[in-house]
Amino acid sequence: xxxxxxxxxxxxxxxxxxxxxxxxxxxxxxxxxxxxxxxxxxxxxxxxxxxxxxxxxxxxxxxxxxxxxxxxxxxxxxxxxxxxxxxxxxxxxxxxxxxxxxxxxxxxxxxxxxxxxxxxxxxxxxxxxxxxxxxxxxxxxxxxxxxxxxxxxxxxxxxxxx
Amino acid sequence: xxxxxxxxxxxxxxxxxxxxxxxxxxxxxxxxxxxxxxxxxxxxxxxxxxxxxxxxxxxxxxxxxxxxxxxxxxxxxxxxxxxxxxxxxxxxxxxxxxxxxxxxxxxxxxxxxxxxxxxxxxxxxxxxxxxxxxxxxxxxxxxxxxxxxxxxxxxxxxxxxxxxxxxxxxxxxxxxx
Numbered sequence: 238x239x240x241x242x243x244x245x246x247x248x249x250x251x252x253x254x255x256x257x258x259x260x261x262x263x264x265x266x267x268x269x270x271x272x273x274x275x276x277x278x279x280x281x282x283x284x285x286x287x288x289x290x291x292x293x294x295x296x297x298x299x300x301x302x303x304x305x306x307x308x309x310x311x312x313x314x315x316x317x318x319x320x321x322x323x324x325x326x327x328x329x330x331x332x333x334x335x336x337x338x339x340x341x342x343x344x345x346x347x348x349x350x351x352x353x354x355x356x357x358x359x360x361x362x363x364x365x366x367x368x369x370x371x372x373x374x375x376x377x378x379x380x381x382x383x384x385x386x387x388x389x390x391x392x393x394x395x396x397x398x399x
Numbered sequence: 400x401x402x403x404x405x406x407x408x409x410x411x412x413x414x415x416x417x418x419x420x421x422x423x424x425x426x427x428x429x430x431x432x433x434x435x436x437x438x439x440x441x442x443x444x445x446x447x448x449x450x451x452x453x454x455x456x457x458x459x460x461x462x463x464x465x466x467x468x469x470x471x472x473x474x475x476x477x478x479x480x481x482x483x484x485x486x487x488x489x490x491x492x493x494x495x496x497x498x499x500x501x502x503x504x505x506x507x508x509x510x511x512x513x514x515x516x517x518x519x520x521x522x523x524x525x526x527x528x529x530x531x532x533x534x535x536x537x538x539x540x541x542x543x544x545x546x547x548x549x550x551x552x553x554x555x556x557x558x559x560x561x562x563x564x565x566x567x568x569x570x571x572x573x574x575x576x
Contacts, residue, residue, distance in 0.1 A: 298546075298548065298549075298566065298567060299567035299569065301547075332518075334513065334518045334519065334520045334551070335515050336513040336514060336515050337513070339513045339520070341513070341551065343551050343563060343565070367477075368477040368480075368565070369477065370477075370520075370549040370551055370563070370565040371549075372510075372520060372522055372549060384522060384549070386547070386548050386549035386565035386566055386567075387477065387565055387567070388477050388478040388565070388566070388567060388568060389567040389569060390478070390567055390568050390569040390572075391480075391568075
C-alpha cells in the first residue's frame with residue numbers, strides 16, 4: 238500500500254512537474270513585465286516605478302549610460318516620457334520571449350509630443366511612432382535591469398529635432 | 400476490499416500492483432520519449448545557430464552567414480522600417496551591404512542569448528569603420544561605428560526564419576546626417 242502510494246504519487250508528481258515546468262518557469266517574470274507595461278499605458282508613473290527594484294539599472298542604448306536606481310529611473314525615464322507625451326502608447330508586438338529571469342519583447346511606441354522634455358527641449362506638438370525592443374531581468378518580482386533599443390535618430394527626425 | 404478475499408488476495412493484488420507499475424513505467428517512458436524527441440527536434444539549438452551565424456559575419460563570410468538563413472527568411476531592420484524577404488535578397492541587401500560598407504565590422508554578444516521554444520533574444524555591440532559605400536549609394540563616412548543593439552529571431556530546424564534588429568543608426572553617421 239505504501240509503496241503503491243509512493244509510486245503513484247511519484248509518477249503523478251513527475252508528470253505534473255514535466256507538464257507545468259516550462260510554463261511555470263516562464264510565467265512570473267513575463268507577468269511582472271506585462272503589469273509594468275500596463276502601468277505605463279495607464280500613465281501611472283508611480284505604479285510603473287513600483288515594479289523597479291531599488292537598484293534597477295535602466296539602459297537606453299541610444300543614450301549609452303544606464304540610469305541607476307528606482308527614483309532616478311522614474312524621474313529620468315517614466316516621468317520624462319509621460320510629461321512629454323501625455324497620450325503615449327507602448328504596445329507589445331507579438332509574444333514576449335521569456336526564459337528564467339529574462340524577458341524580451343518587441344514594441345511600438347507612439348504619442349504626441351505635447352509637453353516639454355526634461356532636458357529643456359520644448360514641446361514640438363508632433364505625433365510620433367517608432368519600433369523598438371526591450372530586454373528585462375526580473376528578480377524576486379522586481380525589474381533589476383531594463384535595456385531599450387530603438388531608432389532614436391528616426392524618433393528625433395519625426396519630432397523635427399534633427 | 401477485493402484484497403480481503405483470501406482466495407483471490409494474492410492474485411488480485413498482484414494484478415493491481417502490476418497495473419500500477421505498468422502505468423507508472425508507461426508514464427515515465429512517455430515523459431522520457433517526449434523529452435528526447437524535443438531535444439532531437441530542436442537540434443542544433445538556437446543559441447548554437449546564433450553563435451555560428453555571428454562567427455560567419457565576423458570572418459566576413461557572407462555565404463557562410465547566409466547559409467544560416469531559411470530560404471523564406473524575413474529580415475526586419477527597425478531603422479529601415481521595411482522587411483527584406485528571402486535568403487538571396489537578405490544576403491545582397493543586408494549581409495553584402497554591411498560587409499562592403501564596414502569591412503572590419505565585428506559583432507559581439509553583450510549578454511548570453513536566451514531562448515523560448517523557437518524564439519531567441521540577443522543583445523550585441525557592433526564595431527567597425529565605415530570605409531565602404533552603402534548599397535544605396537551613400538558614400539562612406541569614415542566614422543568609427545560603435546553601436547549596441549538587440550535582435551529578436553526565430554529559428555526553426557537550425558535556420559533563421561525571422562530576424563528583427565533594433566539599434567540607433569546615428570552611430571553610422573558623422574554628426575548630423
